Amino acid sequence: MPAGYSSIAKRVSRWTGKPMTFLLALGIILLWIVTGPIFGFSDTWQLVINTGTTIVTFLMVFLIQNTQNRDTAALQLKLDELIRATQGAHNALLDLEELEERQQEAFRSRYERLAMEARRKLAEGGADTDTPES
Numbered sequence: 001m002p003a004g005y006s007s008i009a010k011r012v013s014r015w016t017g018k019p020m021t022f023l024l025a026l027g028i029i030l031l032w033i034v035t036g037p038i039f040g041f042s043d044t045w046q047l048v049i050n051t052g053t054t055i056v057t058f059l060m061v062f063l064i065q066n067t068q069n070r071d072t073a074a075l076q077l078k079l080d081e082l083i084r085a086t087q088g089a090h091n092a093l094l095d096l097e098e099l100e101e102r103q104q105e106a107f108r109s110r111y112e113r114l115a116m117e118a119r120r121k122l123a124e125g126g127a128d129t130d131t132p133e134s
Contacts, residue, residue: 013066016063032045032048080095092107
């Protein structure tokens with residue numbers, strides 16, 4: 001992906017998330033509604049808003065996906081660093097999102113068993129603050 005796209009996508013996503021941008025869009029819609037009687041609510045009048053909103057929606061899908069991909073990648077890196085920096089943590093969990101589904105399921109099953117055991121201990125009045133090794 002070109003570096004220019006990421007930079008533009010970042011700026012546009014920041015701009016589109018501002019209240020003023022929402023108010024601008026709302027103003028455009030209100031202007032379109034007010035002009036309805038002037039144009040006799042014609043097919044062309046309806047086509048203008050339909051075409052405009054379709055184009056904006058189409059472009060926003062890519063923008064939202066780009067933003068979500070960036071945010072998810074950053075979050076995964078932060079989680080990886082927390083795992084790496086935590087004494088006793090399982091480094092095998094680093095970059096877990098890149099594993100095959102079958103491998104992820106094995107990890108998930110292990111942690112589901114740990115959670116069930118911790119809930120059982122809590123119900124019996126015990127603590128649930130141990131580590132998997134203890």
